[in-house]
Structures are given as C-alpha cells and as structure tokens.
Amino acid sequence: MTLTMDWQNLPGGGNIEDRRGGGGIPGGGIAVGGVGGLIIALIAMFFGVDPSAILGGGGSAPTTQTRTQTAPGEQDQAYQFVDRILGSTNTVWSGIFQQAGRTYTDPTLVLFSNVVQSACGQASSAVGPFYCPLDNKVYLDTSFFAQMDRRLGGGGDFAYSYVIAHEVGHHVQNELGISDQVERAQQQARSEAEANGYSVRLELQADCFAGVWGNKVSSLANLTEADVRGAINTATAIGDDTLQRQGQGYVVPDSFTHGTSEQRVRWFMTGFQGGDPNKCDTFGQNVRL
Numbered sequence: 001m002t003l004t005m006d007w008q009n010l011p012g013g014g015n016i017e018d019r020r021g022g023g024g025i026p027g028g029g030i031a032v033g034g035v036g037g038l039i040i041a042l043i044a045m046f047f048g049v050d051p052s053a054i055l056g057g058g059g060s061a062p063t064t065q066t067r068t069q070t071a072p073g074e075q076d077q078a079y080q081f082v083d084r085i086l087g088s089t090n091t092v093w094s095g096i097f098q099q100a101g102r103t104y105t106d107p108t109l110v111l112f113s114n115v116v117q118s119a120c121g122q123a124s125s126a127v128g129p130f131y132c133p134l135d136n137k138v139y140l141d142t143s144f145f146a147q148m149d150r151r152l153g154g155g156g157d158f159a160y161s162y163v164i165a166h167e168v169g170h171h172v173q174n175e176l177g178i179s180d181q182v183e184r185a186q187q188q189a190r191s192e193a194e195a196n197g198y199s200v201r202l203e204l205q206a207d208c209f210a211g212v213w214g215n216k217v218s219s220l221a222n223l224t225e226a227d228v229r230g231a232i233n234t235a236t237a238i239g240d241d242t243l244q245r246q247g248q249g250y251v252v253p254d255s256f257t258h259g260t261s262e263q264r265v266r267w268f269m270t271g272f273q274g275g276d277p278n279k280c281d282t283f284g285q286n287v288r289l
C-alpha cells in the first residue's frame with residue numbers, strides 16, 4: 001500500500017551511513033553491560049521486542065532468513081526515501097531548537113541488512129529499528145517496512161516515516177537530556193513496574209515528537225487524512241497491548257514498555273495536531289523547549 005504522501009518534496013541531506021550488504025560480524029556479539037546495556041534496554045525499541053535480542057544475551061533472535069534481495073533501483077528508492085525523511089527531521093528539529101535558543105545536532109542513520117554493530121551492542125534485523133544514545137545513531141533495516149506491511153497491516157509511506165521520526169524522537173530526548181533523567185529515575189525506582197512506567201512515558205513522548213514532525217511537514221508532503229490514518233493503524237498495530245494479545249492471548253499491564261495502542265495514537269495525535277513539542281509532556285513536567 002502506498003499512499004499519496006509527497007515525500008519527494010521533503011528536504012534530503014540526512015547523515016546516512018549505508019552498511020547494507022555488509023552482513024555484520026556473525027556471532028561476534030560484544031558484551032554489553034553497564035550503562036550501554038541499561039540504556040538500550042530503557043530506550044525501548046519501536047517494535048515490541050525482547051531487549052535480550054539486542055543485548056546479545058539469552059536466546060538467539062530469529063534472523064530474517066526470508067529476506068529477499070531487492071533490485072538496485074529499489075534499494076536506491078529506499079535510500080532516497082530515508083534520506084528525505086531524515087533530512088526533514090533535521091530541518092524541523094533544528095528550527096524548533098533554534099527558536100528555543102538551543103543547538104540541535106543531527107543524528108546519523110545507519111542502513112543495514114541482517115546484523116549490525118552499534119555502540120549499544122550487536123543487533124539483528126529482528127529487533128526492528130532502534131536508536132543508540134551512545135553513538136547518536138538510528139539503526140534501520142529497510143526490510144522492516146516490508147515486515148510492517150506483512151505482519152502489522154500498517155503500511156504506507158507516512159507510516160514508514162513515522163517509524164523513522166519516532167527513532168529521531170529518541171535522539172531529541174537524548175539531546176534534551178531527558179534520556180539521562182529517565183535513566184537516573186529508573187535506577188532509583190522501587191519496582192520493575194515503576195521503572196517500566198518511565199519507559200512507557202519515554203516511548204509515548206517519542207511518538208508525540210514524531211507527531212510534531214508530522215505536523216511541520218504536513219503541507220509540504222501533502223499529507224492526507226488517509227496518510228495519517230495509515231500511521232495511526234501502525235501505532236495501533238504495535239501497541240504493547242495488541243502485541244501481547246497476539247503473543248500470549250492476554251495483556252499484562254505492568255510489563256508494558258511502549259504503551260497501549262490507545263496511548264500511542266493519542267500521543268502521536270497530540271504532537272501532530274498542535275505541532276508543539278512542549279505539549280509532549282508525557283512525564284507530567286515541562287519538556288522545556
């Protein structure tokens with residue numbers, strides 16, 4: 001499904017590191033302990049996954065054996081698409097930071113296939129897109145987009161860009177020092193449920209920041225209601241409640257790390273409707289931008 005979003009209108013020029021085809025270092029998982037391991041577990045990934053898949057511990061994550069090779073033309077289009085979306089997030093967030101008298105440092109986005117090394121450890125495509133606060137990089141295997149279509153029923157260009165904008169939202173949190181604050185709060189949490197609560201708020205704020213980006217590019221990219229609905233379907237499809245229902249047949253609220261579908265949609269729309277990051281107050285205190 002491709003909707004009508006005119007992503008070609010968006011400014012490109014993102015910092016993309018193309019590591020596709022490299023294949024990573026099979027079995028060369030580095031030990032991730034201490035701060036790095038903790039943060040990547042806290043900055044929960046967009047796709048609801050077991051953090052052990054990225055931390056390299058425990059069971060082996062399923063690899064995408066069925067990944068089909070894409071033609072060079074298709075790869076180029078994926079690259080172009082990611083470049084336009086990333087470039088537009090740079091423009092949007094630089095402007096917002098500038099208005100607040102701050103400086104925004106553009107993140108780097110690493111395109112990879114199958115396995116990738118990050119400062120937060122080795123990760124396979126199975127974990128979905130993620131952000132590593134230790135190297136300020138977003139990691140993305142574009143085959144995730146096909147997976148979204150197949151398994152989550154939430155495709156469409158704007159839905160794909162929402163995934164990127166959400167990861168960039170984690171970078172914004174890192175730039176603002178919110179990630180550090182949350183990490184400290186989690187270290188002092190008295191229960192796992194309380195610590196998970198902080199993760200949920202962090203995730204929902206990244207959804208809200210993605211909505212802010214959507215607001216700022218909506219006219220340039222000619223976003224339609226159908227585009228937005230596509231992104232909302234995606235948010236609905238990957239809420240923890242939906243994932244857990246699919247996986248276990250029941251939901252366990254205390255173990256939520258991304259937020260429910262309803263929460264994700266609500267916070268995305270909060271950002272999208274107002275375009276004001278100060279409204280992305282998922283922690284109940286000012287975001288201060």
Ligand SMILES: [Zn+2]
Pocket residue numbers: 043044045046166167170203206
């Ligand atoms: Zn996330």
